[in-house]
Amino acid sequence: MTKPNTTRSKAATTRSRATRARPAKATAARKKTEGAASEPAATRRRAAGQARDSTTAGRAIWKGTIALGRTPLPVKLYSAVEDRSVHFHLLHAKDKVPISQRMVNPKTGEAVPSERIRKGFEVEDGVFVMLDREELASIEPEASRDIEVARFVKAGVIAPQYYDRPYWLGPDGDREGYFALAEALRESGREGVLRWTMRKKRYAGALRSDGEHLSLIALRPAEEVLAATDVEAPPGRPLVAAERRMAEQLVAALEGPFDPGEFRDEFRHRVLELIERKKRGGKVKKLRPRAAPATSEGSLERALAASLRATAKERKTA
Amino acid sequence: MSKKRAPSNGHDGDYVRAHSLWSGTLSFGLVTIPVALFPANRSGRVGLRMLDQDGTPLARRWCCPKEKKLIENDELVRGYPVGDDKHVIVTDDELAALAPRKSRDIDLRRFVKREELDPSLFERGYFLAPASESTKAYRLLAEVMEETGRAGVATFVMRDQEYLVAILAQNGVLSAETMRFADELRSPATIGLPARRPQVERAAVRRFARAIAAHAADKLDRRELEDDHAEGLLELVERKHKRGDDVVERPELAAAAEPHAEIIDLMEVLKQSLGVEGGRRAGPKRAGAPGSSGAGDRTSGRANGRKTPARRAGGKR
Numbered sequence: 001m002t003k004p005n006t007t008r009s010k011a012a013t014t015r016s017r018a019t020r021a022r023p024a025k026a027t028a029a030r031k032k033t034e035g036a037a038s039e040p041a042a043t044r045r046r047a048a049g050q051a052r053d054s055t056t057a058g059r060a061i062w063k064g065t066i067a068l069g070r071t072p073l074p075v076k077l078y079s080a081v082e083d084r085s086v087h088f089h090l091l092h093a094k095d096k097v098p099i100s101q102r103m104v105n106p107k108t109g110e111a112v113p114s115e116r117i118r119k120g121f122e123v124e125d126g127v128f129v130m131l132d133r134e135e136l137a138s139i140e141p142e143a144s145r146d147i148e149v150a151r152f153v154k155a156g157v158i159a160p161q162y163y164d165r166p167y168w169l170g171p172d173g174d175r176e177g178y179f180a181l182a183e184a185l186r187e188s189g190r191e192g193v194l195r196w197t198m199r200k201k202r203y204a205g206a207l208r209s210d211g212e213h214l215s216l217i218a219l220r221p222a223e224e225v226l227a228a229t230d231v232e233a234p235p236g237r238p239l240v241a242a243e244r245r246m247a248e249q250l251v252a253a254l255e256g257p258f259d260p261g262e263f264r265d266e267f268r269h270r271v272l273e274l275i276e277r278k279k280r281g282g283k284v285k286k287l288r289p290r291a292a293p294a295t296s297e298g299s300l301e302r303a304l305a306a307s308l309r310a311t312a313k314e315r316k317t318a
Numbered sequence: 319m320s321k322k323r324a325p326s327n328g329h330d331g332d333y334v335r336a337h338s339l340w341s342g343t344l345s346f347g348l349v350t351i352p353v354a355l356f357p358a359n360r361s362g363r364v365g366l367r368m369l370d371q372d373g374t375p376l377a378r379r380w381c382c383p384k385e386k387k388l389i390e391n392d393e394l395v396r397g398y399p400v401g402d403d404k405h406v407i408v409t410d411d412e413l414a415a416l417a418p419r420k421s422r423d424i425d426l427r428r429f430v431k432r433e434e435l436d437p438s439l440f441e442r443g444y445f446l447a448p449a450s451e452s453t454k455a456y457r458l459l460a461e462v463m464e465e466t467g468r469a470g471v472a473t474f475v476m477r478d479q480e481y482l483v484a485i486l487a488q489n490g491v492l493s494a495e496t497m498r499f500a501d502e503l504r505s506p507a508t509i510g511l512p513a514r515r516p517q518v519e520r521a522a523v524r525r526f527a528r529a530i531a532a533h534a535a536d537k538l539d540r541r542e543l544e545d546d547h548a549e550g551l552l553e554l555v556e557r558k559h560k561r562g563d564d565v566v567e568r569p570e571l572a573a574a575a576e577p578h579a580e581i582i583d584l585m586e587v588l589k590q591s592l593g594v595e596g597g598r599r600a601g602p603k604r605a606g607a608p609g610s611s612g613a614g615d616r617t618s619g620r621a622n623g624r625k626t627p628a629r630r631a632g633g634k635r
Contacts, residue, residue, distance in 0.1 A: 019413065019479075021396045058510040069529035078509045080438055084502050088396040091405060092382040092389055098405075099394065100383055103368050103376040111381070111388075112370050120369040121555045126569025128373055129555045131366070139550035150542045151535040155433070158538055160486060160495050161358040161443035168504070170511045176522060179514045184526035190534065193542055204543045206437070212514045213506045217437055221545035226358045231445065233490025234453040239461060247462045250347045251429050255468065258430035260439065260482075260500035263473060267480035270416040271408075275398045278406045294343065294352045297452040307347020 019271055021088040062198050063172055064147045066181070066207075073181060074172040075147070077198075080215060081165060086271050141197045150204075152190040158206055159227035162219045167205075169214040178214065185209035193219070246304040253311040331449045340476040341449055342422035344485065344492070346459065352450040353424075355476070358443030358493060362548055373566030417475050424494070426470035426485060435469055435484050439497040446485070446492040456492065463487035 060076035089098045102111040119136065120128035171178035185192070185207065192207035194216065205216045295303045331352060335341040338354035345351065368376045379388045397405025448456040463469065463486070470485035481496045558564055 058508075068533075069525055071525075078504070078511075080504050080509075081498065082502050082504050084499070086398070088398050088408065089405060090380065090394050091397040091407070092380075092384070093393050093395045095382065095384050096395075096397065096405060096407070097382055097384040098397070099380045099389065102379050102381045102388065104379045104388065105370045105374050106377050107374055109388075111379075112376055116371060117376065118369045118371060118373070119366040120373065120375070120566070121551070122367055123555060123559050123565075127565065127567050128367065128369060128375070129558045130369060130373055130564035130566060131554065131558075132564075135554060139547065139554055141547060149533055151539065152530045152533045153535055153538055157536070158437075159488070160437060160440050160484075160493065162543070163437040163440045166438035166503070168506055168509055168511060170506075170509065175512060175515075176519055179518045180522035181526045182514070183518050184523045184530060187523070188527060188530045188534075190530060192530070192533070193538065195542065202546050208437075213511055215438060219543055220359060221362065221548065222540040222543040223545065223548075224360050224362055225443070225543075226360075226445070228445075228486075228488035228491050228493055231489070231491050233460065234448050234456060236453040236457055239454070239458055243458055244462060247349075247458050248466060250349075251462055251466060251468055254346065254427060255429045258428075258434040258471060260497075260503075263471075263482045263499060264501075265480060265482075265499045266473075267416060267475075271413065274412060274416060275400075275406050275408065278408065279400060294450055294452075295349045295455055297454050300349065300455055300458070303348045303350075307349060311347065 019086045019088060019268070021090050060170065060172075061167075064145045064196055064198075066147045066149065066194070068149045068181070068192075071174075071177060073174060073177045075169040075178065075214070076172045077216065078168045078170060079165075080168045084265070084268060086268060086275075140200050141202050143200070144197050147194050147196040149207075150193040150195055152185075152188065152192045154190055158191065158193075158219070159225075159229060161225050161227045163206070164218040164220050166215060166217045169207075169216055179212070182209045182212055182214050185214070186211040240301070243301050243304060246301070246308060250304060250307050250311065253308065331451065334447055334449045338447070338449075339444070342424065342474070344424045344426065344446060344456075344459070346426040346470065349455055349459075350423075351448070351455045351459065353446040353456070353492070354449040355494060356445045356447060358445050362545065369566075374568055417480075424472045424474040424483065424485065426472050428471045429463070429468045430471055432467045432469045432486070435471075435495075435497075438503060440484070440495045441498055442496050444494040444496070446494055457490065460487040460490050460492050463492075464490070 058078070060078055062077040064075060064077065066073040066075060091097060092099050103114075103117055104111050118130050118132070120130045122128055169178075186209040194205050194207050196203050196205070204219045204221075206219055208215045208217065331354075334354045335352075338356055340355040342353065343350045344353045370376055380391070380394060381387070382389050396408050396410075398408060400406055446456075469487075471483070472485065473480055473482050475481070482499055484495045484497055486493045486495060
């Protein structure tokens with residue numbers, strides 16, 4: 001089952017997705033490459049649709065060879081994710097100095113230097129099996145450039161809950177082969193389940209094609225995923241046909257194309273604006289959440305009918 | 319509402335809400351469905367702890383390099399670097415105040431074809447459980463979306479954070495996939511991948527098509543998605559544990575290093591509120607795997623225990 005997380009940082013709000021706080025040391029490298037002072041402006045420029053400087057965006061993070069058919073296909077792996085989080089530093093409130101992290105022995109109150117730290121696995125509450133470096137090294141997967149093909153399944157077979165980080169694959173020499181596989185995969189309507197070892201870690205991933213380029217989306221380990229096929233639908237009395245028809249009409253009325261560019265992380269932008277305002281010494285206003293009452297069983301049909309009328313009206317006026 | 323028992327699960331809406339990451343309403347048109355959000359992903363079983371030479375679990379502490387002393391959480395502030403070692407200080411309250419108004423509602427104003435949602439967008443998975451004694455509106459939406467192959471798209475706010483979310487229906491269950499915003503994904507062009515030449519050699523395509531067909535399968539095999547490294551680590555730990563090799567007991571110190579008495583496995587609560595298919599997924603049964611016994615009693619934990627799994631599931635690693 002779930003093990004308590006061993007790495008824990010400050011307050012819950014510092015762990016959110018768009019805003020992350022961490023000790024200054026971890027961000028030092030980033031600071032050097034991007035220039036901290038210009039970051040809010042830089043982020044907004046990029047958000048407006050400009051390509052990022054190609055030295056960071058275009059660097060392959062790994063190279064491997066897909067073993068499929070007679071000719072192995074060498075590929076390069078690129079991250080498909082662009083980190084847009086607003087990165088805060090954690091500071092000591094008193095002197096505004098970026099803090100660093102120490103591992104401390106609670107018995108002695110002493111900070112323990114990294115070379116003295118041992119690793120242990122908690123087998124039950126408070127009971128640890130200690131593991132030394134050699135033992136940990138012995139279970140590391142063997143380094144390899146092979147990307148093994150396990151199987152190809154129809155699109156939709158992999159439950160959405162499995163998908164983790166996406167990567168783009170690029171050709172590493174054999175362009176013909178690369179584009180041929182992209183086309184064959186697209187035509188097959190399938191996605192591949194692949195396995196590989198990258199940076200001392202085993203991965204499983206879904207090989208996909210948009211018709212032109214290949215992508216690989218890492219898949220979460222089975223034990224970390226509860227898929228929709230693992231749970232049962234809530235039971236209840238059969239649905240009424242009239243309600244179903246109306247619900248269908250309502251869904252159809254609200255249907256439209258999906259354009260990811262239509263949505264923007266408003267919160268992240270507001271955080272960046274807040275930072276800009278504070279930099280110049282401005283003020284902040286407060287907002288409050290509210291909740292809507294539930295539709296009761298008896299009024300469901302009426303609510304559906306009213307919604308349909310409302311959407312019909314909106315369409316006429318639009 | 320809390321007087322009657324939920325027909326689905328033996329827990330009323332209050333219980334489900336209280337043990338969820340987030341609760342609110344899912345609405346489409348004028349229909350509002352009370353729902354509770356549960357994680358579909360959990361972090362791995364095998365986290366290692368850092369120990370001192372004698373096995374004492376170490377605590378992570380902050381240190382002020384200027385004063386050269388350890389400092390507590392409440393002595394920290396969040397600063398945004400603005401150059402020359404200067405920071406703009408941003409407080410928790412200020413961030414909380416930026417959370418948008420409609421934070422208890424997932425308003426489905428847009429339905430799209432399921433296949434239009436590229437899985438590259440999917441960030442983390444959640445399930446929506448009905449949080450009222452009536453499941454009718456929930457089932458109605460789930461059935462219609464599933465049969466018509468439609469997904470809902472909305473934004474919603476959970477814990478001071480705005481998410482773009484896809485609401486999917488599968489097996490009569492509604493799930494929510496938080497999605498990356500468009501500017502968080504790179505395109506082949508921004509990476510600098512070569513564009514395809516107009517002509518791809520058909521013979522090569524056919525060769526790959528045959529190879530794909532040779533590996534075609536109808537189902538996913540979960541064994542291919544197993545974490546071999548975790549397996550290896552657990553085997554190593556079990557061997558040493560049985561031998562009594564390098565085993566140390568530090569119960570009080572472990573608690574002192576990391577105070578977290580109550581952990582609720584939200585996935586367990588979800589299974590109770592929805593039901594588990596044939597009971598076939600009861601979690602990995604493994605002697606020595608942490609928490610593989612006590613998950614049941616842990617679900618009865620106090621509200622403060624919620625914070626740990628909630629926070630972990632809410633944030634990106």
